[in-house]
Amino acid sequence: MLYALKIASRYLTASKAQTALLVTGVAVGVFIFIFMSALIGGLAEFILARTAGDMAHVSIQAEATNPAQLGEFPGTTLLVQAATDETATLRDATNFQPLIEALPEVKAVSPQVNGAGVLRRGTQVAQVSIIGLEPGRESAITNLAKYMVEGDAGLRTGALLLGKSLVDDLGLSLGQSVLVQSANGIDAALTLTGIYQIGSGGPDRRMAYVSLSTARTLFAMPQGLTKVEIKLNDLYAADEVAAHIRALTGLPAKSWTVDGAQLLEALKAQAQTGYFLKTFAMITIVIGVASALLLSTYRRRPEIGIMRAMGASRNFVIVVFVLQGALVGVMGGLVGAGLGYLALLPFPTRDAFRPGTLPMDITQGSYGLAIILTVIGAIFASILPARSAARVDPVTAIGQ
Amino acid sequence: MTLLTVTDLVKTFGSGETATHVLRGLDLTLQTGEMAALLGPSGSGKSTLLTILGTLMQPSSGRQTMLGVDLTIATDAELTQFRNLHIGFVFQFHNLLPDFTALENVIFPTAIREGRETLAARNRGADLLTRMGLADRINFPSANLSGGQKQRVAVARALMNAPELVLADEPTGNLDRASAMQVMQLIGQINRDEGTTFLISTHDEKIAATCARQIVVADGKVSG
Numbered sequence: 001m002l003y004a005l006k007i008a009s010r011y012l013t014a015s016k017a018q019t020a021l022l023v024t025g026v027a028v029g030v031f032i033f034i035f036m037s038a039l040i041g042g043l044a045e046f047i048l049a050r051t052a053g054d055m056a057h058v059s060i061q062a063e064a065t066n067p068a069q070l071g072e073f074p075g076t077t078l079l080v081q082a083a084t085d086e087t088a089t090l091r092d093a094t095n096f097q098p099l100i101e102a103l104p105e106v107k108a109v110s111p112q113v114n115g116a117g118v119l120r121r122g123t124q125v126a127q128v129s130i131i132g133l134e135p136g137r138e139s140a141i142t143n144l145a146k147y148m149v150e151g152d153a154g155l156r157t158g159a160l161l162l163g164k165s166l167v168d169d170l171g172l173s174l175g176q177s178v179l180v181q182s183a184n185g186i187d188a189a190l191t192l193t194g195i196y197q198i199g200s201g202g203p204d205r206r207m208a209y210v211s212l213s214t215a216r217t218l219f220a221m222p223q224g225l226t227k228v229e230i231k232l233n234d235l236y237a238a239d240e241v242a243a244h245i246r247a248l249t250g251l252p253a254k255s256w257t258v259d260g261a262q263l264l265e266a267l268k269a270q271a272q273t274g275y276f277l278k279t280f281a282m283i284t285i286v287i288g289v290a291s292a293l294l295l296s297t298y299r300r301r302p303e304i305g306i307m308r309a310m311g312a313s314r315n316f317v318i319v320v321f322v323l324q325g326a327l328v329g330v331m332g333g334l335v336g337a338g339l340g341y342l343a344l345l346p347f348p349t350r351d352a353f354r355p356g357t358l359p360m361d362i363t364q365g366s367y368g369l370a371i372i373l374t375v376i377g378a379i380f381a382s383i384l385p386a387r388s389a390a391r392v393d394p395v396t397a398i399g400q
Numbered sequence: 401m402t403l404l405t406v407t408d409l410v411k412t413f414g415s416g417e418t419a420t421h422v423l424r425g426l427d428l429t430l431q432t433g434e435m436a437a438l439l440g441p442s443g444s445g446k447s448t449l450l451t452i453l454g455t456l457m458q459p460s461s462g463r464q465t466m467l468g469v470d471l472t473i474a475t476d477a478e479l480t481q482f483r484n485l486h487i488g489f490v491f492q493f494h495n496l497l498p499d500f501t502a503l504e505n506v507i508f509p510t511a512i513r514e515g516r517e518t519l520a521a522r523n524r525g526a527d528l529l530t531r532m533g534l535a536d537r538i539n540f541p542s543a544n545l546s547g548g549q550k551q552r553v554a555v556a557r558a559l560m561n562a563p564e565l566v567l568a569d570e571p572t573g574n575l576d577r578a579s580a581m582q583v584m585q586l587i588g589q590i591n592r593d594e595g596t597t598f599l600i601s602t603h604d605e606k607i608a609a610t611c612a613r614q615i616v617v618a619d620g621k622v623s624g
Binding site: 001002003006010011014302303305306307308309310311312313314316394395 | 451454456457476477480481483484485489495496497498499500508509511512513514515516517557561
């Protein structure tokens with residue numbers, strides 16, 4: 001093996017230009033592989049961060065009382081429901097919270113009391129969804145701390161966090177007092193302690209974050225919760241975890257995929273596109289190496305004949321050519337991975353994606369995988385030329 | 401002592417109407433330490449005989465034994481190993497590996513067997529090259545050597561594994577008279593010093609005259 005390696009490396013160094021061209025071809029393939037990995041991975045990360053990353057992967061929400069069906073007539077269904085101001089409540093959710101938090105798939109849990117309300121500032125009124133969060137868990141689901149543009153995300157009693165669009169609409173500034181009125185008709189004067197900007201209209205214009213205790217007061221709910229949001233380590237495990245929580249607690253846990261099926265499909269399609277592109281890059285490498293080594297085999301037929309005449313076995317010849325392929329794979333892989341890494345360096349890191357920049361993620365370049373697959377591909381590509389070399393008839397080859 | 405025996409050796413290329421009968425029941429025996437010239441006109445079957453004796457080709461029929469081993473029933477792997485250990489080759493066009501130095505070419509047969517270039521092999525290779533008058537060309541790229549030098553390197557390579565038999569196919573056919581005689585003197589010296597058997601195919605009667613025995617092949621048989 002050691003001697004075969006020497007011959008293989010000598011053959012490669014003897015034809016420097018040809019080897020350089022071959023290594024360059026492989027390196028370009030690896031570069032494309034890494035670039036596509038970083039782009040597809042970064043894009044997925046970017047989309048996830050902008051969508052599923054900031055939302056609950058499993059939600060447990062109190063269901064409103066079902067209206068009674070009185071009867072069905074042609075084209076009409078007659079329902080009746082008693083008028084009530086009572087907010088739908090998860091009465092036992094607080095008891096199950098430690099159980100849910102103990103699940104290994106669960107990353108964070110956010111118990112909430114939510115409801116509709118209005119903000120009043122002088123004569124101006126804005127309808128909002130009031131979200132009551134537990135202090136210390138403000139960024140458990142939506143990373144509010146990351147989106148703060150003024151103030152901080154801490155929800156002390158009496159504190160209020162609003163989106164920048166809503167703040168601009170109402171002409172508010174940090175530290176000002178705002179009157180908040182819930183749908184239950186209860187008022188509270190809260191202080192604007194933080195302004196966030198998520199970047200989408202809904203949360204920036206129609207959400208008002210308060211502390212859980214403030215929300216309990218506003219909605220006259222001393223006990224229970226209206227919603228529990230859960231974030232998972234792997235968002236793709238949401239269906240299984242939701243089913244597990246339902247079985248474990250009896251609570252109506254729902255996976256994000258129920259309402260986000262299209263997003264899930266888009267993410268999967270994107271991942272598949274990435275696999276296709278990377279596969280094509282790998283096929284290019286295999287074809288390139290195979291054709292170059294086949295040419296080399298043909299060019300070195302007389303030498304192969306001499307080797308065989310001197311007592312080199314067919315296996316020895318095969319090993320020489322397979323090692324050539326492996327060396328080309330290693331060199332091309334390392335060069336391509338190095339170039340790929342250098343090319344990705346100027347792009348912003350995954351935490352600093354900004355609109356207008358390519359969401360490349362340098363950490364998702366799959367460098368090791370690219371090198372390993374390239375070496376395996378190059379070895380695979382060299383098998384055909386190697387077998388062809390081993391079949392060379394020494395008598396004919398020496399006579400050439 | 402008998403080194404090699406071939407009996408009723410037949411080699412036919414092709415079949416049917418296009419069949420070419422090159423060897424037609426050839427018998428030959430070589431003794432250990434012999435230095436024999438193989439003579440005959442072009443197409444007489446000299447090269448085919450050398451190729452078969454060198455285990456690079458199997459005969460169509462007949463029997464070939466060397467050192468008591470029946471080579472006609474050996475597998476390709478067995479023949480390859482036998483060739484490496486017991487047979488050396490010198491070709492008309494030297495057939496060195498162009499990307500290797502003179503020393504690397506010489507020690508090639510041993511390195512293949514041992515899987516690496518050992519110090520002992522390097523020392524023996526250097527000794528052989530010195531005996532060939534190439535002490536100052538040991539680490540020269542073989543592509544940079546003259547024709548005569550290349551052929552002397554080829555002789556050294558053929559002797560590297562101390563084979564019992566060296567087959568030389570027109571070893572001086574591509575050299576000028578001075579270089580040819582120099583190579584033949586070296587071959588003769590090794591034959592005398594080490595008792596290596598040489599079978600040298602040649603058209604040159606002066607070269608053949610340096611050998612103790614002349615074997616003439618005609619019409620696929622040893623004549624006379």
